[in-house]
Amino acid sequence: MENEYDSEEIFESDEGSGEEFLDELSHGDHKENGNTAYKSKDYRGALAHYTLAIETLKAEDELCAEDKKLLATYYNNRAAANSMILKYEDVISDCDEAISVLPNFMKAYVRKAKCQTTLGLLDDAMITYNKALIHDPNDAPIIRSKNELNTYKRRFELALELLSKTTTSNPYLPLPSQRDANQALQQINAILLAASNWKEPLVPKVKCLITLGRVNEAYPLTTSLMRLSQFKHHSELILLRAHILFAQGNLDDAVKHLRQILSMDPDHALAFKFHKALRALGKRKEEADTNYKSRNYDAAIKFYTEALYLDACTGMYRAKLFFNRASAYANLRKHSEVISDCSEALRYDNEYLKAILRRASSYLCIGGEEECQKAISDYTEAMEIAERKGNEDMQRDLKKKLQQAQVQLKRSKQKDFYKILNVARDASDSEIKKNYRKAALKWHPDRHANSTDEKKKEAEKLFRDINLAYEVLSDPEKKRKYDSGVDVEDLDNPHAGAGGHGMQGHGGGIDPNVLFQMFMQQQGGGGGGFHFG
Secondary structure, three states: OOOOOOOOOOOOOOOOOOOOOHHHHOOOHHHHHHHHHHOOOHHHHHHHHHHHHHHHHOOOOOOOOHHHHHHHHHHHHHHHHHHHHOHHHHHHHHHHHHHHOOOHHHHHHHHHEEEHHHHOOHHHHHHHHHHHHHHOOOOOHHHHHHHHHHHHHHHHHHHHHHOOOOOOOOOOOOOOOOOHHHHHHHHHHHHHHHOOOOOOOOOHHHHHHHOOHHHHHHHHHHHHHHHHHOOOOOHHHHHHHHHHHOOOOOOOHHHHHHHHHHOOOOHHHHHHHHHHHHHHHHHHHHHHHHHHOOHHHHHHHHHHHHOOOOOOOHHHHHHHHHHHHHHHHOOOOOOOHHHHHHHHHHHHHHOOHHHHHHHHHHHHHHHOOHHHHHHHHHHHHHHHHHHOOHHHHHHHHHHHHHHHHHHHHHHHOOOOHHHOOOOOOOOOOHHHHHHHHHHHHHOHHHHHHHOOOOHHHHHHHHHHHHHHHHHHOOHHHHHHHHHHHOOHHHOOOOOEEEEOOOOOOOOOOOOOHHHHHHHHHOOOOOOOOOOOO
């Protein structure tokens, strides 16, 4: 749209002393003051000066042809200033005034038509251009602008046609294919470059963005549209916003929007169907959450699973349910299931920080070398996300977790006491005792008295390792130090820190036979008679 004022010198400026009062200035002076204000981007000041120029000139007794030309110019300049502060109705009004004064004033026709194009009033703009061509049928720029208007119309018709080719992939909102949506979006964006204040194409644009999975772009667009009176009761827009809210994981607000549609139109089929589906989904999640809070994790898993199987469960809400089910599995210490569910959640939201951290924790609980590497990868990714979000407290906490994972990776490459006793990192005392008894009984050398020398040596070594593992993991302080990376030979040293000489062997502690006998006596199982061969 043309936004330049008319700076043509139509008259000679009066030379003043610079001390004239405002009401003593000529219309030409006011026009020059308006031009100065416009150049300095003081558009409201320019409006005031151009208005004074108009009023001063109109106050004269009779306007000659030259005066009318001046008056039309002042109206056109004021229209330019109005366009800069987006007062489009005033732009059109000023252009009409200019044309009424000077019917062949082509600049006013062009400015008015471009303003109408900006507003999306394409038919009105076409009429304005046609009126201008009455005065100059061969005006090439105007003919070109008319052709552009026809192009905008065809683009919009094509976009609507593409969006009408819906698929059945979403039973609650008919959407086109991503290919058609992408083509439609290209057409709409091309239109909006010229018709920037045309609101009608924005609702189809929202549908394109939803189809392409760009709901975070669509959300602020729906917010701005719903603030406009013409869209407050627009059922299609409200329905699209409900789908956006749900895709972002906000079921409650999505339901509120659907209720708004149904209050206006109780027979709205899509809103009714989607509302019913979300209510059923919300009920399953609520039952799952209630059981989770009551620590009935098996029941919580059951209801989360039922919710995940519902058709309406998509997008971020699906990610949320996978994470919630993973949390229930974590409380049951089913770490393989935790890892699987967190990975599913991250398929729908690859920056789901809680899912990344829970998965990393479960990798460490399993504790193999490969799992430790994956945990380190997860913590590294989490740190990058926290850095992008500018969360310094989280970065510090993640740095500690990353260091702990690196210690555990080092441990996994050496002698791993958890692996020796076949327990997870978060094993309870009773599980450690149970697995120790099972392993010690299996590998006690007396059980292999008739084996080959090679087997006897293997059993003796394993029995020592099993007893050493139990000695460390059954002692809270030694276990804490071991988990922090202190070498085994330094566990009794109060000043020992992480790192050191590695795990070459055990430099002290309880004799394996004595430890086993003590344990068996605590369990009421006897234990005498065992000895190393």
